[in-house]
Amino acid sequence: MTRDINMVDLKGQYRALQSEIDAAVLEVVRSAYFIGGPKVQAFKENLGDYLGVKHVIPCANGTDALQIALMALGLQPGDEVIVPAFTYVATAEVIGLLNLTPVMCDVDADTFNVTADLIEPHISEKTKAIVPVHLYGQSSDMEAITALAKNHNLHVVEDNAQAIGADYTFADGRKKKTGGIGHIGCTSFYPSKNLGAYGDGGAIFTNDDDLAKMLQKTANHGQSKRYYHDVLGVNSRLDAIQAAVLDIKLKHLDSYHAARQKAAAHYDKCFGDTPELQTPVRAKNSSHVFHQYTLRVKNGQRDDLKTYLQENGIPSMIYYPVPLYKQEAYKKYWNGKELPATEKLSDEVISLPMHTELDGETLDFICEKVNEFFRK
Numbered sequence: 411m412t413r414d415i416n417m418v419d420l421k422g423q424y425r426a427l428q429s430e431i432d433a434a435v436l437e438v439v440r441s442a443y444f445i446g447g448p449k450v451q452a453f454k455e456n457l458g459d460y461l462g463v464k465h466v467i468p469c470a471n472g473t474d475a476l477q478i479a480l481m482a483l484g485l486q487p488g489d490e491v492i493v494p495a496f497t498y499v500a501t502a503e504v505i506g507l508l509n510l511t512p513v514m515c516d517v518d519a520d521t522f523n524v525t526a527d528l529i530e531p532h533i534s535e536k537t538k539a540i541v542p543v544h545l546y547g548q549s550s551d552m553e554a555i556t557a558l559a560k561n562h563n564l565h566v567v568e569d570n571a572q573a574i575g576a577d578y579t580f581a582d583g584r585k586k587k588t589g590g591i592g593h594i595g596c597t598s599f600y601p602s603k604n605l606g607a608y609g610d611g612g613a614i615f616t617n618d619d620d621l622a623k624m625l626q627k628t629a630n631h632g633q634s635k636r637y638y639h640d641v642l643g644v645n646s647r648l649d650a651i652q653a654a655v656l657d658i659k660l661k662h663l664d665s666y667h668a669a670r671q672k673a674a675a676h677y678d679k680c681f682g683d684t685p686e687l688q689t690p691v692r693a694k695n696s697s698h699v700f701h702q703y704t705l706r707v708k709n710g711q712r713d714d715l716k717t718y719l720q721e722n723g724i725p726s727m728i729y730y731p732v733p734l735y736k737q738e739a740y741k742k743y744w745n746g747k748e749l750p751a752t753e754k755l756s757d758e759v760i761s762l763p764m765h766t767e768l769d770g771e772t773l774d775f776i777c778e779k780v781n782e783f784f785r786k
């Protein structure tokens with residue numbers, strides 16, 4: 411039996427929309443509107459409607475989105491920005507690049523996200539912003555985090571690269587999509603993200619008109635008018651071919667989420683009786699769009715499980731194996747105190763194949779092999 415199991419299946423996803431995508435890409439090529447133009451404009455508007463945010467500023471990738479967001483806030487060198495220690499490096503990288511100080515915060519071991527309680531002790535006189543990351547596809551507790559930020563007069567920049575489309579529910583029942591809750595939201599359209607382009611891409615969101623102008627300007631060489639440069643900016647654009655692809659995939663995003671949620675439910679059911687595993691804990695106030703399906707292996711055999719799966723043709727990934735503060739480039743920001751949940755998760759997490767094209771048979775095979783490992 412040969413199976414081709416992948417962490418993500420971009421070919422299968424493309425085949426399902428092939429004629430529509432081919433036509434849209436060809437249209438861009440024939441129009442020669444490669445940068446800006448109608449496709450970028452349409453995608454901007456449609457994404458804003460989908461997320462319920464007033465302003466969408468497309469850019470070249472998710473890392474740029476984060477950098478531009480922090481630049482637009484006008485922070486000064488030495489200002490502190492609180493970030494989770496358990497995240498993808500980009501979140502902290504841009505802070506360091508701007509000569510700001512990343513202050514690394516522990517996460518909740520169940521939801522993998524920072525909480526207001528974990529953030530609060532890190533707030534100092536130099537703190538200017540918090541960057542919560544909605545890791546693996548569900549929202550951080552944004553009501554508590556934005557309330558804390560308001561009390562301390564801090565900016566909130568959401569790193570929404572992994573949770574685009576997730577719904578956060580406030581105590582009064584109102585719902586908002588992640589990325590539109592803090593002052594600024596950032597996302598990535600890296601091909602394997604839930605809304606993935608056919609190359610690099612990213613976007614920045616805000617409901618604040620002044621911030622929107624500043625973000626727009628910063629992403630475009632600091633110019634508000636052509637050849638008039640008010641501030642230092644960068645050159646960061648989403649190209650029209652990516653926008654054309656993304657605009658088509660956006661219409662399918664909710665059905666992609668449904669497919670991911672179905673696969674996650676399948677996994678949950680299979681691992682419910684496996685005492686060595688903790689299945690993903692659902693956050694109280696958030697839907698889960700399952701960018702990753704991430705288990706915790708609680709008996710110290712995470713790496714052996716990974717090897718066993720590999721021997722059986724099943725890929726898996728460790729997001730992320732080393733806490734940020736133990737990375738060579740980030741040690742200088744560390745006060746030497748280990749963060750217990752971050753340490754534990756770095757040793758315990760493993761992400762299984764998760765994408766929109768997983769069928770029941772494949773899921774059963776993966777489940778069988780995972781459970782077999784613990785019973786052998």
Ligand SMILES: *Cc1c(COP(=O)(O)O)cnc(C)c1O
Pocket residue numbers: 471472473474497498500501543569571572597598599600610611612
């Ligand atoms: C993917 C990702 C980014 C960066 O996005 P790029 O488009 O690769 O620059 C930032 N933060 C998180 C949490 C991510 O998952």
